[in-house]
Amino acid sequence: MTGFIxxxxxxxxxxxxxxxxxxxxxxxxxxxxxxxxxxRLEPKAQAQIEAFYRLDRPLHRQYLDYLWDAARGDLxxxxxxxxxxxxxxxxxxxxxxxxxxxxxxxxxxxxxxxxGLLAALRPNSLLDHGVMSAAMLGICLPGFxxxxxxxxxxxxxxxxxxxxxxxxxxxxxxxxxTLGAMYAAYIARMTRGGMLETLSQDFxxxxxxxxxxxxxxxxxxALRGGIQPVVAFLGPAMxxxxxxxxxxxxxxxxxxxGREFVEAAFNRDYTMVTGTVLVxxxxxxxxxxxxxxxxxxxxxxxxxx
Amino acid sequence: MTAPRDTETPAAVPAAEEIPAGRASLWxxxxxxLRVNRLAVAALFVxxxxxxxxxxxxxxxxxxxxxxxxxxxAVGPRAGHWLGTDPLGRDLLARLLQxxxxxxxxxxxxxxxxxxxxVLYGxxxxxxxxxADALMMRIVDILYALPYTVFVIILMVFFGRNFIFxxxxxxxxxxxxxxxxxxxxxxxxxEREFVEAARALGLGRARILVRHILPNTLGPxxxxxxxxxxRVMLLEATLSFLGLGVQPPMSSWGLLIKEGVETMEExxxxxxxxxxxxxxxxxxLNALGDGxxxxxxPRTSRD
Numbered sequence: 001m002t003g004f005i006x007x008x009x010x011x012x013x014x015x016x017x018x019x020x021x022x023x024x025x026x027x028x029x030x031x032x033x034x035x036x037x038x039x040r041l042e043p044k045a046q047a048q049i050e051a052f053y054r055l056d057r058p059l060h061r062q063y064l065d066y067l068w069d070a071a072r073g074d075l076x077x078x079x080x081x082x083x084x085x086x087x088x089x090x091x092x093x094x095x096x097x098x099x100x101x102x103x104x105x106x107x108x109x110x111x112x113x114x115x116g117l118l119a120a121l122r123p124n125s126l127l128d129h130g131v132m133s134a135a136m137l138g139i140c141l142p143g144f145x146x147x148x149x150x151x152x153x154x155x156x157x158x159x160x161x162x163x164x165x166x167x168x169x170x171x172x173x174x175x176x177x178t179l180g181a182m183y184a185a186y187i188a189r190m191t192r193g194g195m196l197e198t199l200s201q202d203f204x205x206x207x208x209x210x211x212x213x214x215x216x217x218x219x220x221x222a223l224r225g226g227i228q229p230v231v232a233f234l235g236p237a238m239x240x241x242x243x244x245x246x247x248x249x250x251x252x253x254x255x256x257x258g259r260e261f262v263e264a265a266f267n268r269d270y271t272m273v274t275g276t277v278l279v280x281x282x283x284x285x286x287x288x289x290x291x292x293x294x295x296x297x298x299x300x301x302x303x304x305x
Numbered sequence: 306m307t308a309p310r311d312t313e314t315p316a317a318v319p320a321a322e323e324i325p326a327g328r329a330s331l332w333x334x335x336x337x338x339l340r341v342n343r344l345a346v347a348a349l350f351v352x353x354x355x356x357x358x359x360x361x362x363x364x365x366x367x368x369x370x371x372x373x374x375x376x377x378x379a380v381g382p383r384a385g386h387w388l389g390t391d392p393l394g395r396d397l398l399a400r401l402l403q404x405x406x407x408x409x410x411x412x413x414x415x416x417x418x419x420x421x422x423x424v425l426y427g428x429x430x431x432x433x434x435x436x437a438d439a440l441m442m443r444i445v446d447i448l449y450a451l452p453y454t455v456f457v458i459i460l461m462v463f464f465g466r467n468f469i470f471x472x473x474x475x476x477x478x479x480x481x482x483x484x485x486x487x488x489x490x491x492x493x494x495x496e497r498e499f500v501e502a503a504r505a506l507g508l509g510r511a512r513i514l515v516r517h518i519l520p521n522t523l524g525p526x527x528x529x530x531x532x533x534x535x536r537v538m539l540l541e542a543t544l545s546f547l548g549l550g551v552q553p554p555m556s557s558w559g560l561l562i563k564e565g566v567e568t569m570e571e572x573x574x575x576x577x578x579x580x581x582x583x584x585x586x587x588x589x590l591n592a593l594g595d596g597x598x599x600x601x602x603p604r605t606s607r608d
Contacts, residue, residue, distance in 0.1 A: 030463030140587040
């Protein structure tokens with residue numbers, strides 16, 4: 001098991017290297033630099049700025065420097081937001097995204113697994129079709145549709161919740177529901193599928209033959225196997241949830257990593273873009289690993305890997 | 306993931322006597338199964354209606370999608386402007402139809418790009434086998450781990466919000482799953498007798514792959530392509546919503562939703578109608594994709 005974890009951790013390195021390399025050269029290949037403003041700076045001042053940000057060095061040198069610094073956790077100074085380094089900005093923004101992600105995950109799991117279990121209890125019943133249609137609708141209502149609609153109804157028309165911001169618990173309800181809704185829909189479909197598959201297996205028939213109650217069969221025996229597709233899905237899902245959603249954070253003005261990235265991209269803030277992308281990729285990789293481990297723990301057959 | 310047959314609606318499985326013995330080709334069989342899936346048939350009708358309306362509609366509407374009438378401003382649905390107008394006095398129906406053209410065009414062309422790359426890459430990888438296959442799939446594994454939305458956003462910001470670039474960028478990142486699916490199919494197909502027969506007839510490797518193996522992967526490819534279209538449309542709409550996709554005065558559903566959000570308090574219809582059109586189309590595409598999966602590949606489940 002330790003060997004497995006170690007090997008998977010080592011495999012993350014080339015992925016991160018690829019991410020950094022692509023991002024680094026992509027933003028620098030683009031026409032227009034971060035310090036090309038309308039008013040022309042004095043050549044001396046321009047040179048000073050470029051020297052400070054080490055933009056005067058050859059590109060491969062900048063790249064190697066960046067790699068070396070990044071490996072030690074230093075993502076460089078932000079080109080636009082002076083006063084803090086990119087690492088400091090990430091430390092500031094990431095917890096907000098993770099908090100939002102955690103609430104959204106709670107919403108997604110509660111609604112998704114609840115609905116999926118209900119549907120799996122009576123397959124092909126009216127309840128099942130209703131729940132699955134709602135799930136399909138949830139998948140087809142992306143955040144930028146659902147978020148504004150919820151705001152329209154609950155904030156502007158009803159006046160119950162604030163429109164945007166990230167201050168009181170009331171501010172956090174709509175973003176969490178918006179972000180969680182789509183994941184809830186996927187989780188509902190997966191829970192249903194996984195439960196139905198498990199319920200058709202022999203050991204469930206054995207459990208029924210033993211005369212166990214249906215509730216006990218469902219919760220003690222079927223659930224463990226039935227939620228495996230959900231667990232496998234949780235890795236990528238958590239990565240998406242914790243690193244913040246560009247759209248949801250933009251709609252609700254949540255000061256998280258996702259909005260920071262979009263802003264940085266718009267501002268051509270090279271280091272901020274590269275830094276946030278790197279953090280994002282690292283989190284995705286680690287959470288996927290965590291999901292694989294959780295899956296191995298739930299399913300003894302997968303442990304041989 | 307495999308699932309037991311009883312997860313499917315009983316109606317989706319045709320009774321054995323309905324199938325004429327020996328004459329049921331894969332496609333006829335699949336059509337038979339699709340036809341009894343009411344949701345999929347409804348989805349097919351909706352998509353057909355949406356397709357005809359957005360293609361023919363802009364020629365018929367009395368207003369051009371970018372014709373402004375600032376004296377009129379934003380008005381609600383009424384005669385002459387069935388879906389109302391936006392603050393610049395542009396007819397929402399005309400913009401919705403034009404936006405549908407753009408969104409569907411991007412969805413279809415980006416899917417075509419991903420299809421072409423994915424099928425060729427997966428086909429070559431699976432057919433070559435051995436080390437080449439291992440290497441090619443390792444590359445796909447690594448590419449899989451990259452954050453694509455992020456790269457598409459970077460591309461759009463730094464290289465200009467070009468229409469063609471948009472769907473090329475999306476198509477180029479959506480081919481990975483297609484490559485995996487095709488490769489898996491080809492791996493098993495190339496061991497089959499008909500391939501051996503083709504080889505015995507002295508056909509070249511390229512010809513065997515393109516003429517004999519790839520056509521047999523069509524089922525899964527069509528299913529996945531149907532499900533790729535809504536994903537691409539979603540990505541396009543997300544980009545347009547962030548201000549990175551289609552730019553005004555051009556129209557797309559994502560852009561209309563973005564414009565609708567900006568004025569939703571005063572003119573809610575500007576948000577509602579585009580949202581309905583977009584979500585209904587996504588719903589239909591997903592439902593059709595699910596239906597096709599049940600019809601063409603009964604072994605896999607809905608999930």
